Amino acid sequence: MSVDPLLAELELVLGPDRARAEPLELALYARDAGVAQGRAAAVCFPRTADEVAGAVRVAAHHDRPFVARGSGTGLAGGATPVGDPLVIVTTQLDHLLDVDAEARVAWVEPGVLNLDLTRAVSHLGLHYAPDPSSQQACTIGGNVATNAGGPHCLAAGVTSSHVLAVDVVLADGSTATLGGLEPDQPGYDLRGCFVGSEGTMGIATRIAVRLTPDPPTVRTLLLDFDTIEAAGAAVSAIIAAGVVPAALEMMDAEITRAVEDFVGAGFPRDAAAVLLVEVDGLPDGVAAQVATIDAVGRAEGARTVRVAADDTERALLWKGRKSAFGAIARIAPDYYLHDAVVPRTRLVEVLRQVYAIAAEQRLTIMNVFHAGDGNLHPLIVFDAREPGVWERVHRAGDEILAACIAAGGVLSGEHGIGLEKREAMPLVFTPDDLDAQARLRDAFDPSGRANPTKILPAGSRCGELQRIPDGAWV
Amino acid sequence: MTPATPLEGIDALATAVADAPSVVAIGAGTQWEVGGLSEPDAVKVRAPSGIVSYDPRDLTVTVGAGTSVAELSATLAEHGQECPLDPRDPLATLGGVLACGLSGHRRLRYGPLRDRVLEVRFVTADGRVVKGGGPTVKNVTGFDIPRLLVGSFGTLGVLVQVTLRCQPLAADAEWSTTALDPFEVRRRAFRPSCIAWDGSTTTVLFEGVARDLRAERAAAGTSPASGAPELPRGPHRGRVSVRPAVLAALGPALDECGVRWLAEVGVGTVHVAADHESELAAARTATEAVGGWMLREAGAPGLDGFGVTTPNRALMARIRDAFDPTHKLGRGRLDPLLCPREVELEGARG
Numbered sequence: 069m070s071v072d073p074l075l076a077e078l079e080l081v082l083g084p085d086r087a088r089a090e091p092l093e094l095a096l097y098a099r100d101a102g103v104a105q106g107r108a109a110a111v112c113f114p115r116t117a118d119e120v121a122g123a124v125r126v127a128a129h130h131d132r133p134f135v136a137r138g139s140g141t142g143l144a145g146g147a148t149p150v151g152d153p154l155v156i157v158t159t160q161l162d163h164l165l166d167v168d169a170e171a172r173v174a175w176v177e178p179g180v181l182n183l184d185l186t187r188a189v190s191h192l193g194l195h196y197a198p199d200p201s202s203q204q205a206c207t208i209g210g211n212v213a214t215n216a217g218g219p220h221c222l223a224a225g226v227t228s229s230h231v232l233a234v235d236v237v238l239a240d241g242s243t244a245t246l247g248g249l250e251p252d253q254p255g256y257d258l259r260g261c262f263v264g265s266e267g268t269m270g271i272a273t274r275i276a277v278r279l280t281p282d283p284p285t286v287r288t289l290l291l292d293f294d295t296i297e298a299a300g301a302a303v304s305a306i307i308a309a310g311v312v313p314a315a316l317e318m319m320d321a322e323i324t325r326a327v328e329d330f331v332g333a334g335f336p337r338d339a340a341a342v343l344l345v346e347v348d349g350l351p352d353g354v355a356a357q358v359a360t361i362d363a364v365g366r367a368e369g370a371r372t373v374r375v376a377a378d379d380t381e382r383a384l385l386w387k388g389r390k391s392a393f394g395a396i397a398r399i400a401p402d403y404y405l406h407d408a409v410v411p412r413t414r415l416v417e418v419l420r421q422v423y424a425i426a427a428e429q430r431l432t433i434m435n436v437f438h439a440g441d442g443n444l445h446p447l448i449v450f451d452a453r454e455p456g457v458w459e460r461v462h463r464a465g466d467e468i469l470a471a472c473i474a475a476g477g478v479l480s481g482e483h484g485i486g487l488e489k490r491e492a493m494p495l496v497f498t499p500d501d502l503d504a505q506a507r508l509r510d511a512f513d514p515s516g517r518a519n520p521t522k523i524l525p526a527g528s529r530c531g532e533l534q535r536i537p538d539g540a541w542v
Numbered sequence: 543m544t545p546a547t548p549l550e551g552i553d554a555l556a557t558a559v560a561d562a563p564s565v566v567a568i569g570a571g572t573q574w575e576v577g578g579l580s581e582p583d584a585v586k587v588r589a590p591s592g593i594v595s596y597d598p599r600d601l602t603v604t605v606g607a608g609t610s611v612a613e614l615s616a617t618l619a620e621h622g623q624e625c626p627l628d629p630r631d632p633l634a635t636l637g638g639v640l641a642c643g644l645s646g647h648r649r650l651r652y653g654p655l656r657d658r659v660l661e662v663r664f665v666t667a668d669g670r671v672v673k674g675g676g677p678t679v680k681n682v683t684g685f686d687i688p689r690l691l692v693g694s695f696g697t698l699g700v701l702v703q704v705t706l707r708c709q710p711l712a713a714d715a716e717w718s719t720t721a722l723d724p725f726e727v728r729r730r731a732f733r734p735s736c737i738a739w740d741g742s743t744t745t746v747l748f749e750g751v752a753r754d755l756r757a758e759r760a761a762a763g764t765s766p767a768s769g770a771p772e773l774p775r776g777p778h779r780g781r782v783s784v785r786p787a788v789l790a791a792l793g794p795a796l797d798e799c800g801v802r803w804l805a806e807v808g809v810g811t812v813h814v815a816a817d818h819e820s821e822l823a824a825a826r827t828a829t830e831a832v833g834g835w836m837l838r839e840a841g842a843p844g845l846d847g848f849g850v851t852t853p854n855r856a857l858m859a860r861i862r863d864a865f866d867p868t869h870k871l872g873r874g875r876l877d878p879l880l881c882p883r884e885v886e887l888e889g890a891r892g
Contacts, residue, residue, distance in 0.1 A: 170729075171787050215682045226680065228689070229657045244854055250783040250834055251654065251810045252643065252693070254848045254879050255858045260656055260689030264682050284732055308599045310622055310710035350732060350754035356713075409678040411600045441680040442600075478676035479683040489683075496683060500670045505685040507864035512857065523684060 074130050081122035087112040097155045104145030104487040108155040115160045117273035125241035127154040133517045136271040138210030141202040144486030146266040150521045158209050172279045178209020178272045194279040197224035215264030217482030219315040222440040228263040235274035239513040267519035269512035283348035287358050288382040291370040292339035298369035299341035300416035303439045305364045311357045315346040316440025323434040330395035333388035392436040400449040410477035412442040421471040429464040443481035485523045493525050502528040549590040549606045560669025567700040569635030573642045575840045578847035581873040589637045589702045601708045607637030607701040623708045626652045637701040643693025650808045651735040656692040658706050664699030667866040677705045696872035698865040712749035718764035719745045724807040731762040737807040738771045741793045745771040774802035776815030778822040778841035784834030786810040799824035846878045
């Protein structure tokens with residue numbers, strides 16, 4: 069048994085070898101897929117909801133914060149350990165507990181991978197709609213924490229629209245079921261509060277998600293344009309024509325070439341921008357929408373409108389879109405992926421500013437994003453070995469965010485705030501707005517031990533003195 | 543694009559809220575009896591009305607919370623759009639609809655009310671104007687204050703302005719009917735907007751392009767109906783919330799109670815109306831027997847607003863205390879749920 073009292077107690081609750089504090093282990097869990105680096109006191113791997121509650125109680129007993137973590141694919145530092153916390157990894161709660169095809173509901177444990185859920189129900193003609201680009205690796209628990217999105221959330225809505233109920237362990241180790249399978253619950257929408265709270269309100273141990281019937285007809289179109297302005301105008305024009313596609317993605321020239329070199333999906337290498345548009349539903353409605361998109365796209369200057377002939381071609385186009393982040397590894401060793409949303413009518417002007425910022429900071433910025441809902445993902449590619457490059461990357465990021473906010477946008481569409489953007493929160497919220505959010509967070513966790521320092525900047529509470537502990541790199 | 547028109551009167555409203563010992567926000571009063579009853583001598587405040595900004599290309603609209611759903615619908619319809627709130631009475635204000643949190647009859651296809659709200663502005667108990675959420679169709683910036691306020695019965699703040707997600711109006715819409723089992727209709731149809739069932743007749747709403755509607759109707763085995771089914775009427779009304787799977791069992795049990803009812807199949811909402819309070823009480827008992835609950839919507843003064851307590855009462859009470867330490871906002875509306883003992887004591891005193 070370990071001599072470290074925290075580890076020793078965790079071993080008692082979880083069994084031997086389920087809690088670790090070796091330097092290598094701690095280094096592995098010191099960050100998520102974002103850039104903020106922290107430090108954990110220990111990492112543990114519960115297998116059941118009871119064990120999660122036990123681990124939370126051990127943390128309480130030692131007066132330590134705790135940080136829940138799924139696959140660690142988050143990009144905003146939400147799972148970065150700050151304040152010498154206990155990191156509670158939920159990937160071993162990975163059972164698909166129940167699928168009710170008639171009710172179109174599945175109960176899953178938080179460690180179930182997003183894509184595995186869809187694969188497990190596809191023989192029933194159902195799928196789980198939110199499809200983040202990391203869906204092969206990210207967990208449903210992490211999706212709940214970040215209120216994850218994805219290309220198909222344009223029509224289907226993000227995670228919160230697909231979560232019916234959550235069993236949670238609160239910060240004091242007690243458990244609660246938030247939401248339910250009834251359409252409404254009496255009182256406040258605690259489920260709605262919990263989804264997207266980035267682990268600051270507790271840890272999900274069992275989740276009921278809504279499953280969506282596969283559409284009878286799906287059509288995927290690729291439109292390419294000579295200018296990014298024309299592509300942006302087409303996005304608004306398609307929506308204005310009364311079509312809300314299932315997905316509406318844009319890729320600019322740089323990323324289109326990179327993807328084409330990587331995947332060979334047949335994307336035009338000389339296009340200034342391409343739109344990948346998907347419509348689904350019943351056959352005649354889909355045909356009408358395809359016709360509208362074709363006409364509107366051409367009117368806005370599309371050079372070609374290609375409709376995928378079959379499922380193979382469709383899959384290839386989507387493979388191109390979803391391989392964007394793999395493709396850029398061939399261009400530069402490092403990237404910084406941003407996430408912000410602007411009203412879709414402001415897309416073009418904000419994109420123009422993004423390119424200007426890139427030029428000024430001598431950086432390459434590529435854009436591959438959910439254009440239909442105005443969700444920008446500027447991708448800065450660079451070589452971290454270049455002296456001084458990080459300063460320029462951060463400066464560009466700050467300027468991009470400022471441009472989005474000035475255009476009436478918000479800080480994040482689907483990655484969350486985490487550590488990455490908490491200091492930017494005052495750009496969109498007044499002290500009174502932040503105070504209201506802090507009240508909600510503290511009502512869930514009066515102890516403040518659930519993933520502290522995330523989302524809300526220091527000073528969000530009246531008279532608060534909050535400090536990032538020494539030694540944390542954030 | 544409609545230029546943004548700042549709402550007038552918010553500052554005065556904030557001052558009134560800050561100064562009064564007990565405040566209740568009132569809209570058109572169409573859902574005044576839903577849930578717990580408001581304290582009679584609370585100071586009534588009204589949110590401003592009017593369209594603040596609307597750009598159809600963004601599919602979002604920002605309005606004063608005092609705006610009626612009818613006015614909003616008319617504005618959106620001019621641009622071929624809608625926001626499927628579908629309150630029982632279209633004169634209801636947006637603030638009232640959101641505070642009561644009652645979703646409309648097309649929830650099966652378009653989702654619950656709470657998924658429509660992007661941004662809220664509300665007056666706090668101490669008279670500050672606070673924003674929650676954001677104006678874009680997609681947003682995970684900070685905690686989800688908008689969802690918290692939907693269904694909060696005005697106990698956390700007075701809604702003054704909301705931004706909602708709109709959608710294009712469907713090309714066509716058609717109600718059709720069948721004597722078939724409604725659960726079989728649900729299995730057969732791809733994306734009906736509503737499947738209403740009163741125990742004998744199933745009435746289905748399909749929306750989309752005309753040829754698809756005919757195909758859906760053929761698949762579901764329905765024939766055209768003259769229009770939407772009527773919601774049950776009566777002096778005593780309630781709204782049942784149950785797991786959709788138990789509707790088949792609940793329907794006959796409700797018939798036994800002597801109430802009129804209309805169920806939303808696939809959703810689990812049942813609209814119930816009765817001539818006598820005792821019948822509505824019996825319907826509540828039948829609902830609780832299958833694991834659901836019934837909200838009092840109108841009448842039935844002897845019935846508790848909710849009929850149940852929530853297992854998460856302590857957590858909800860902490861949230862309420864955090865936003866409104868003296869419980870001055872909407873006093874009475876959620877009290878049967880959040881502090882049943884206080885209500886009992888007051889009852890004993892009275």
